Amino acid sequence: MHILGIVIKNALLALLGNEQKYGYQLKNDFEAATGTAWVLNIGQVYTTLQRLERDGAIVALGQDDDGRSLYELSATGREILSEWLSSAVIRSVSTRDEVTMKVLVASATGVIDPATPISIQRQTAMRVLQEATLARNVAESLADQLHLERLIVLTNAEIRWLDIAEDRLAEAAKARLSDNSSTQEVVDNNNTSITNLGSNS
Amino acid sequence: MSGNPTDGGDPIHEPVVRIDSAVKEHRDGRSIIRALNAVSLDVPAGEMVAVTGKSGSGKSTLLNVVGGLEPLTAGSISVLGEPLVALNRTELSRLRRRTIGFVFQNLNLVPSLTAEENVALPLEFDGAKPVEASRAAKVALDKIRIGELATRFPSELSGGEKQRVAIARAIVGERKVILADEPTAALDDLTSRIVMNLLAELSDDGLTVLVATHDSEFAAYADRVVRLKDGSIEHVSSRPVTPSSPAELLT
Numbered sequence: 001m002h003i004l005g006i007v008i009k010n011a012l013l014a015l016l017g018n019e020q021k022y023g024y025q026l027k028n029d030f031e032a033a034t035g036t037a038w039v040l041n042i043g044q045v046y047t048t049l050q051r052l053e054r055d056g057a058i059v060a061l062g063q064d065d066d067g068r069s070l071y072e073l074s075a076t077g078r079e080i081l082s083e084w085l086s087s088a089v090i091r092s093v094s095t096r097d098e099v100t101m102k103v104l105v106a107s108a109t110g111v112i113d114p115a116t117p118i119s120i121q122r123q124t125a126m127r128v129l130q131e132a133t134l135a136r137n138v139a140e141s142l143a144d145q146l147h148l149e150r151l152i153v154l155t156n157a158e159i160r161w162l163d164i165a166e167d168r169l170a171e172a173a174k175a176r177l178s179d180n181s182s183t184q185e186v187v188d189n190n191n192t193s194i195t196n197l198g199s200n201s
Numbered sequence: 202m203s204g205n206p207t208d209g210g211d212p213i214h215e216p217v218v219r220i221d222s223a224v225k226e227h228r229d230g231r232s233i234i235r236a237l238n239a240v241s242l243d244v245p246a247g248e249m250v251a252v253t254g255k256s257g258s259g260k261s262t263l264l265n266v267v268g269g270l271e272p273l274t275a276g277s278i279s280v281l282g283e284p285l286v287a288l289n290r291t292e293l294s295r296l297r298r299r300t301i302g303f304v305f306q307n308l309n310l311v312p313s314l315t316a317e318e319n320v321a322l323p324l325e326f327d328g329a330k331p332v333e334a335s336r337a338a339k340v341a342l343d344k345i346r347i348g349e350l351a352t353r354f355p356s357e358l359s360g361g362e363k364q365r366v367a368i369a370r371a372i373v374g375e376r377k378v379i380l381a382d383e384p385t386a387a388l389d390d391l392t393s394r395i396v397m398n399l400l401a402e403l404s405d406d407g408l409t410v411l412v413a414t415h416d417s418e419f420a421a422y423a424d425r426v427v428r429l430k431d432g433s434i435e436h437v438s439s440r441p442v443t444p445s446s447p448a449e450l451l452t
């Protein structure tokens with residue numbers, strides 16, 4: 001199942017944890033719990049509920065005059081939920097990150113000083129950090145505050161990475177320069193291979 | 202004086218701090234270190250500017266020359282329309298006592314004085330009556346919301362509380378400019394936030410704040426972030442005046 005589907009499914013189970021609810025209540029409660037950024041469409045809620053009912057995770061208790069079903073969490077549902085909540089999410093970091101690629105491509109080819117994309121990215125990230133900080137300070141719901149705290153921490157991490165990358169590339173460039181003066185032949189080979197790479201592409 | 206707001210300059214549009222092509226060189230034995238290289242920056246009343254950059258990029262030097270602690274090698278700096286270069290030593294130290302408040306990382310609190318006495322000190326140096334100085338100190342401590350710490354000695358305060366006393370001392374009286382050099386360096390994250398929020402509030406109240414920090418998370422409390430690299434401004438980022446809604450920033 002898609003990651004968003006997993007989240008919605010388990011969030012609905014959690015929201016049924018303490019009381020029986022109708023679908024539209026679950027939609028509102030979901031949004032109240034998770035912040036303004038995530039708006040569920042009601043169709044999605046009903047599809048998910050039907051699937052959960054089919055799997056025995058929830059039970060439909062009958063319908064009201066408008067034909068809306070009241071749902072209750074089953075023992076199976078409680079088990080599914082508790083397993084989700086008590087398992088860790090293993091994160092991985094993609095090597096196909098656009099900023100990282102820009103920096104690496106600039107550094108490997110020399111078409112531009114990698115300090116340039118680094119600086120531009122840092123300036124933009126700094127602005128996002130300012131915006132997120134201001135937004136967090138006035139955000140009304142705790143959920144939104146926590147989403148924004150995460151944006152702040154991650155943007156701050158990006159800036160730190162840019163600083164580190166800039167330093168590492170500068171060190172590497174310096175090392176290459178001093179290599180150049182000591183072992184002329186190796187350098188010529190390197191230069192040739194870079195030129196070849198450039199003309200092949 | 203042409204730039205003096207009281208005789209012709211527009212006090213609203215006149216920046217409180219005007220830095221124009223500032224160059225600062227330090228002589229280090231035989232070599233010369235250029236700590237600031239043609240830095241220009243205008244800071245209007247009520248703005249909070251964070252100065253960031255790597256170690257050695259010139260952050261402290263910039264605050265020191267704005268505060269008149271060190272003279273420039275070339276270029277000019279004016280505070281409230283007064284070019285610092287035109288001031289003699291007495292006038293400079295009066296400016297530092299009355300107009301500019303400093304907050305340093307090593308707080309420079311006098312250990313034998315209470316929080317309130319520490320805060321009152323700059324006014325007493327400036328010739329204020331002890332009763333008046335003490336009243337103004339209470340106002341400053343209340344503004345920083347640490348009125349209840351007035352009678353404590355520095356040894357009886359946590360690092361964050363000491364930093365807040367130092368901020369109270371920097372704003373005591375009628376100060377217009379706060380220069381804070383790494384005010385959060387010795388503090389944990391939560392206390393750092395409190396300190397940065399205080400500085401932001403002070404700037405909302407009309408004080409002009411320049412704060413040096415190497416930490417982007419705390420620089421982000423400022424209206425504008427100026428990044429220095431080898432003594433020059435590498436880039437400036439300004440945040441929008443009105444806060445974005447969470448939905449605009451989050452996906």
Ligand SMILES: Nc1ncnc2c1ncn2[C@@H]1O[C@H](COP(=O)(O)OP(=O)(O)OP(=O)(O)O)[C@@H](O)[C@H]1O
Binds near residue numbers: 228235254
């Ligand atoms: N009194 C001095 N004599 C000689 N060189 C100095 C003096 N003060 C500063 N410098 C040099 O000027 C440059 C800028 O120093 P400055 O203290 O302004 O940096 P900074 O950005 O505040 O760094 P940090 O983050 O480490 O506090 C550095 O190269 C430093 O070595």
Ligand SMILES: [Mg+2]
Binds near residue numbers: 260261382413
């Ligand atoms: Mg410094």
